[in-house]
C-alpha cells in the first residue's frame with residue numbers, strides 16, 4: 001500500500017485539467033497526480049515514460065512500486081466531478097482507496113468504475129499510514145467478499161459497503177441495463193409528470 | 203408532516219424506491235458540455251442505445267473555448283477535437299438546444315441554463331460538472347454527476363441515488379455594504395469546512411439570503427460543492443419568479459400562471475426538520491480572501507495569514523504548512539500586504555451582469571496598477587457580454603486597463619490559453635484555489651468581483667468597504 005499522507009486530496013490533483021481534453025476513457029494512468037509526480041509540466045500528447053520524476057513524491061519511491069491500495073486522509077476526491085479521477089487511479093493500478101471520508105461525487109464515480117473505496121476511522125487510517133511509512137514492504141490484504149482489511153500483523157479491520165455496490169464491484173453490472181428493466185415505470189412516471197407540469201416538456 | 207424543500211423536490215421525482223432507500227430519480231433537465239460528455243455518448247453508441255428524452259438536453263461548449271481571436275477558431279488541436287466531438291454528438295443525438303462555439307448565446311453552462319429559462323423551479327437538473335449546484339438558486343434539485351452517470355441519464359432519464367441528509371444554513375440579518383453573496387458562501391465554507399457538507403443537501407435561508415438577488419443566490423449555491431454538498435438550494439420567492447418571466451424557455455401564458463402557482467409551494471414548510479442547522483450573522487461577515495489551496499482556507503480581508511504553529515491537530519497543521527509553502531506566504535502576513543500578478547473576473551461563480559457591474563463600479567475612472575501583468579474580464583455568456591457592452595461596461599474595463607474577452611470558463615481552470623504561469627499570484631472570482639487549478643504552479647486567491655477589481659487597481663488586496 002501507498003500512504004499518501006494528505007487531507008483533502010482534490011480531483012484537480014488526481015488528474016490535472018489538461019488531460020481532461022481527451023475524448024477517451026483510457027490512457028490516464030501515466031498522468032495520475034501529474035503535477036506532484038513529475039518535475040516538468042505534463043501535456044496530453046507527451047510520452048510520460050521519459051519525463052523527469054519528482055523523487056520526493058511518494059509514488060516514485062521504489063518501495064511503493066506496484067502498490068494496489070492507496071491510503072489517504074479525509075475528504076479524498078473533493079472538487080471537480082471528473083470521472084477521469086477514478087479512471088486514472090484504476091489505470092495506474094490502484095484497486096482500492098482507504099480514507100476517513102470521500103467526497104460524494106467522487107464516491108459514486110469510483111464505485112461505478114469498480115474502484116473500491118473503504119472508509120475507516122481517522123485513528124485506523126493514521127495507524128495504517130504510520131505503519132506503512134515505518135516498514136518497507138508493508139502490505140494490506142483487502143477482502144471485498146468478507147469486507148475486511150488485514151494488516152501484516154494479522155490485525156483485521158471490517159468495513160461497510162452497500163450490498164448492491166459490492167455486487168457491482170465483484171461481478172460488474174450494467175447499471176443502465178438494470179435501470180432499463182424498469183422502463184415501463186419510467187414511462188408511467190413521465191406521463192404523470194407531464195400531466196401535472198406540462199411546461200417541463202414543452 | 204412538515205417537509206423541507208429538498209424533501210418536496212425529491213418526493214416529486216421518485217420513479218421507484220428499493221427497500222434500502224435507493225431510488226430511481228427522474229431527471230428533467232440535462233445540461234451537457236464538451237469535457238464530460240464524449241465518453242458518455244461513446245458508451246451509448248457502443249451499447250447501441252438511444253437518448254431517452256432529447257428535449258431534456260441543453261448543451262454548450264465552454265471549458266475549452268478560447269476567449270480571444272475567435273476568428274482563428276480553436277488553435278489547440280486536442281481542445282478542438284473535444285469541441286468538435288460535441289458538435290458531432292449533437293448532430294447525431296440531438297438536443298432541445300445547442301449553443302456551439304461562436305454562437306451568440308454560447309457561454310458557461312451554469313450561466314446559460316438560467317439565462318435561457320432552461321432551469322426552472324421544481325426541476326431536477328444534472329450536468330457532468332460539480333458546479334451544477336448553482337441551479338439550486340431557483341428551487342431546483344440540481345447536482346453534479348460523473349461521466350458514467352451522464353450516460354445513465356442520457357439512456358434512462360433517471361439517476362440511481364440515495365437521499366441526502368439536509369442542512370439548513372441560516373444567515374440572519376443584513377449584509378453590510380461591500381459584502382456580497384461570494385463572501386457569504388466563502389464564510390460558510392470557512393465555518394463548516396470543505397467536507398462539512400458531504401452527504402448533505404444545503405438549503406440557504408434567512409433574511410440575508412432573501413435579500414440577495416437571484417444572481418447572488420446562484421453565486422451562493424454554486425459553491426455549495428466547495429463545502430462538500432452536491433446540492434445547494436434557495437426557496438422560490440417573488441424574485442425567482444420575476445427573474446424567469448419572459449425568458450426563452452420559461453413557460454408562457456396560461457402555462458406560466460399554472461407553473462407560478464406550483465412554484466410558490468417550493469419552500470420548506472414551517473417546522474420542517476433539518477438534520478443539521480448552521481447559523482451565521484450577516485452583520486459579522488466581512489469581505490473574504492482565501493490564503494491557501496482549498497476554499498476553506500479563508501479569512502476576512504482585515505485579517506492575517508494564519509500561523510500553522512497555532513494549529514493543534516497535526517494533520518491540519520501539516521496541511522496548512524504545505525499550503526503556505528505552495529502559496530509562498532509567511533504566517534501572520536496581513537492579507538492587504540499580498541501583492542498580485544494577475545486578476546481574473548469570470549467563471550460560473552461570478553461572471554453574470556451584476557458581477558460585472560459591481561467590478562466596473564470599483565474600477566471606473568481608475569487604472570490597473572502597473573505591477574499587474576494581466577487583468578481579465580470574461581463574461582459568463584455571449585448575452586451577458588452584449589448586455590454589458592450596451593451598458594458601456596466594456597469601455598470602463600478597457601479604459602482601466604483590463605482585457606475584455608469572449609465568454610467561457612477561461613482562467614477558472616485554464617483548459618484554454620488563459621492560465622497562470624508557475625509562481626504567479628492571482629485574485630480570482632472563481633471557485634477553486636487548488637494547487638495548479640489556474641495553471642501549474644499558479645497561486646489563486648478567491649474573492650468577490652468588487653474585491654478583485656479593487657485589488658487590480660491597488661496591485662494588492664484592499665478592503666473594498668473603504669476603497670476610494
Ligand code: SF4
Pocket residue numbers: 264265310311312331333549550551610611612614615632633
Ligand atoms: S467556470 Fe470553472 S467551475 Fe464553472 S463550469 Fe467552468 S470550469 Fe467549471
